[in-house]
Amino acid sequence: MDLDRALAVSAAGMRAQALRLRVVAENLANRDSTGQTPGADPYRRRTVTFAERLDRALGARTVQVVRVGTDPRDFPLRFDPGHPAADARGYVRLPNVDSLVEMMDMQEAQRSYSANLGVLETTRGMLARTIEALR
């Protein structure tokens, strides 16, 4: 039944956005995670990639996170000779996490989650109202 499928598709969307929010949380939490030894790499920002997935058992197209990749952008440098990860010139490589970008990503994940939740609630309401017609 299509309404039942809509429920499952919305749930898949919510799952995908929850994973995205988890990645945003990881990025924000590791915003200051530098390496421990001189020249070691700091935390590299992670990105999520969504893709359509044909669920044959369900007979509908759902969404899933296909890959949690890494951001190849360069690490910013900070002059801090006392840091354990400082190189020979006294520079520390910092994670390439931009908190503004992460905040925007978080907002998007939240809005998308809410939209999927709205579809779920509407579907449930439609099902309930249809069953009410029997009474």
Place this chain on the structure above:
Amino acid sequence: MATIRPDPLAAAAAYRAAAQPASGQGADFGAVLSRALEQAVEVGRSADAAATAALAGQGSVTEVVLAVSRAEVALQTAVALRDRVISAYQEIMRMPI
């Protein structure tokens, strides 16, 4: 452009198929209702399992919402059907003979 041509043979075959009594396929309404109830109980069990897993910290809240919604819909359908059948039965019992 396609035209609709009446086909008496096909129409007769369709009518015969539709006029077959439902009991010929061994599915009377009571059996269907009991199957619907069994299915509702089954869906309820899976909702129960999802809720237990989430409380134990294994499943996700999304799964619980989905499973409980499905169980709710199945139960509502079964209850509505049962009410309908019982009211029809009472209607027949009240019939003056």
